[in-house]
């Protein structure tokens with residue numbers, strides 16, 4: 081039987097030379113464990129449950145784009161946050177997905193230990209699975225605390241990842257339409 085997470089946090093406090101009994105730290109192991117469990121709650125979720133059947137018949141076969149979905153994830157190398165935004169696009173084939181579900185899918189995969197490349201691919205594959213779309217595109221841009229607060233300490237760099245599936249991969253015009261829409265969205269490609 082593994083120890084509860086809070087006991088590990090107490091050991092971390094001792095490892096840092098802290099006294100877990102001192103006033104300010106009473107309750108910290110429990111709080112830290114609860115926070116970490118929330119930040120990784122995606123491990124307890126699955127696609128069918130979060131989509132909850134919200135796939136609707138529609139004769140729309142034009143591109144749908146959902147922009148600027150913010151996410152908070154933890155890099156699997158340092159367990160430090162990376163924070164960013166996702167754009168998701170797809171070409172429906174007779175069925176569309178409930179709008180909020182795109183954000184739920186992003187959160188389900190973001191709230192696990194990740195690298196941005198895998199997160200982007202997992203979101204794209206999940207959207208493809210639930211919509212059966214002929215094409216799916218996902219772009220993510222994020223800032224990684226492990227590069228800002230420590231290590232190389234670069235404050236202005238961000239990482240951009242994209243995954244194009246089906247017609248978004250094969251058809252240049254479809255891909256260009258998505259990239260144009262994404263570029264026009266407020267703040268997403270902000271620099272500085």
Ligand SMILES: Nc1nc2c(ncn2[C@@H]2O[C@H](COP(=O)(O)OP(=O)(O)OP(=O)(O)O)[C@@H](O)[C@H]2O)c(=O)[nH]1
Pocket residue numbers: 155156157194195196197224226227230231232
């Ligand atoms: N490709 C990719 N790399 C990431 C991501 N998050 C963190 N990393 C990188 O993972 C790498 C781990 O490198 P290591 O050399 O093992 O670790 P480190 O000594 O802490 O590396 P530095 O960050 O360079 O100090 C670093 O280059 C991080 O920038 C991510 O989402 N994608």
Ligand SMILES: [Zn+2]
Pocket residue numbers: 155156157158159160224226227
């Ligand atoms: Zn990292």
